[in-house]
Amino acid sequence: MSEVKKIATREGYGNALVELGKKRDDFVVLDADLAAATQTGMFKKAFPERFYDAGIAEANLVGVAAGLATKCEVQIAYAIGIAKPVSVMIDTFGTATVDEEKITAAVNQLVDLRPAAIIKKFDLRKPIYKQR
Numbered sequence: 189m190s191e192v193k194k195i196a197t198r199e200g201y202g203n204a205l206v207e208l209g210k211k212r213d214d215f216v217v218l219d220a221d222l223a224a225a226t227q228t229g230m231f232k233k234a235f236p237e238r239f240y241d242a243g244i245a246e247a248n249l250v251g252v253a254a255g256l257a258t259k260c261e262v263q264i265a266y267a268i269g270i271a272k273p274v275s276v277m278i279d280t281f282g283t284a285t286v287d288e289e290k291i292t293a294a295v296n297q298l299v300d301l302r303p304a305a306i307i308k309k310f311d312l313r314k315p316i317y318k319q320r
Contacts, residue, residue: 203227263275263279
């Protein structure tokens with residue numbers, strides 16, 4: 189029996205994305221400025237024309253990924269001492285396939301935008317760099 193090589197989960201994720209990209213020409217990766225942490229940069233290197241980085245705007249990916257709009261900007265406003273956003277506004281620049289109010293409602297219902305939830309979801313408390 190051959191020995192199993194242990195690798196980090198995120199490296200396995202990056203490798204899997206590249207393999208999927210090789211098998212499917214219609215496969216794309218939507219990223220939220222986490223290419224280094226999640227290893228989606230491996231896919232970007234292999235298929236730069238199919239890699240889309242929305243920056244630190246995870247909520248933008250909701251509309252794009254769902255096919256609700258070809259362009260989507262999400263404004264999120266927070267107030268000190270209040271965990272949930274005090275305002276979420278969606279602007280699809282006229283590219284929406286459904287009413288922007290419905291997209292806003294979906295983002296509010298499906299995406300936990302509390303800072304603590306974002307930290308937990310993306311495991312931001314764990315270091316991602318190797319010690320030398």
